[in-house]
Amino acid sequence: MSKGTDRDFIPALRFHWLTSFYDPILRWTMRESTFKNKLVRQIQVGPGQRVLDLGCGTGTLTLLLKQAYPKAEVTGLDIDPKVLRAAEKKAENMGIDIMFHQGMSFELPYPDHSFDRVVTSLMFHHLTFENKLRTLNEAFRILKPQGELHIADWGKAQNWLMRIAFLSIQILDGFKTTSDNVNGLIPQVIDKAGFVETKETDRFMTLYGTLSLYKAKKIK
Numbered sequence: 001m002s003k004g005t006d007r008d009f010i011p012a013l014r015f016h017w018l019t020s021f022y023d024p025i026l027r028w029t030m031r032e033s034t035f036k037n038k039l040v041r042q043i044q045v046g047p048g049q050r051v052l053d054l055g056c057g058t059g060t061l062t063l064l065l066k067q068a069y070p071k072a073e074v075t076g077l078d079i080d081p082k083v084l085r086a087a088e089k090k091a092e093n094m095g096i097d098i099m100f101h102q103g104m105s106f107e108l109p110y111p112d113h114s115f116d117r118v119v120t121s122l123m124f125h126h127l128t129f130e131n132k133l134r135t136l137n138e139a140f141r142i143l144k145p146q147g148e149l150h151i152a153d154w155g156k157a158q159n160w161l162m163r164i165a166f167l168s169i170q171i172l173d174g175f176k177t178t179s180d181n182v183n184g185l186i187p188q189v190i191d192k193a194g195f196v197e198t199k200e201t202d203r204f205m206t207l208y209g210t211l212s213l214y215k216a217k218k219i220k
């Protein structure tokens with residue numbers, strides 16, 4: 001990550017040279033299919049509805065969404081061209097039609113009220129508090145009234161073991177962006193952006209700490 005501009009981002013595994021290890025690490029050490037399938041079931045997308053996977057990375061969740069809801073229009077967005085290439089290749093190999101766009105989560109290239117669902121997995125702990133809020137403001141803007149936000153990310157540690165385990169993520173991705181997560185602040189930032197009915201719907205113990213699922217709604 002270079003320093004000092006608004007265009008900076010933390011890559012999937014912090015360093016670009018680690019990106020090709022991302023999929024196997026997630027698959028084998030993070031209970032990835034358990035929590036991503038749970039998130040997919042939680043989202044409940046109707047035919048013709050539009051879903052945005054924010055910070056889609058290598059597209060695993062984006063593909064699961066399209067497989068589960070083939071009549072929905074699924075789009076993945078990420079700032080990193082390297083992961084987007086991997087995501088496009090995976091979709092092509094599986095013969096699945098998904099649009100992938102490059103963009104920043106806090107400057108979304110979409111009009112107001114253009115999506116029914118915004119989902120994001122493991123991206124929020126890459127953002128500063130300010131950029132978490134800017135991203136949620138953008139998610140709120142592009143969602144239609146009655147649209148929903150669904151997040152999977154590191155949450156408040158369930159016990160001291162999970163708190164210690166989470167130090168591994170903090171050392172990798174930095175304390176500045178990850179502390180809001182482990183301090184349990186994600187629901188507060190979601191509310192601050194105008195969402196309602198915010199709740200933590202599930203939590204999982206992983207090798208690296210507690211992973212939480214959240215859900216919230218935009219009324220109008």
Ligand SMILES: C[S@@+](CC[C@H](N)C(=O)[O-])C[C@H]1O[C@@H](n2cnc3c(N)ncnc32)[C@H](O)[C@@H]1O
Nearest residue numbers: 009012055056057078079080104105121122123
């Ligand atoms: C840990 S990966 C998660 C990828 C995928 N969502 C998953 O669950 O496996 C975080 C992703 O967020 C992306 N990212 C980080 N900051 C971003 C931002 N401000 N806007 C868009 N993407 C961002 C990174 O490029 C990376 O692909």
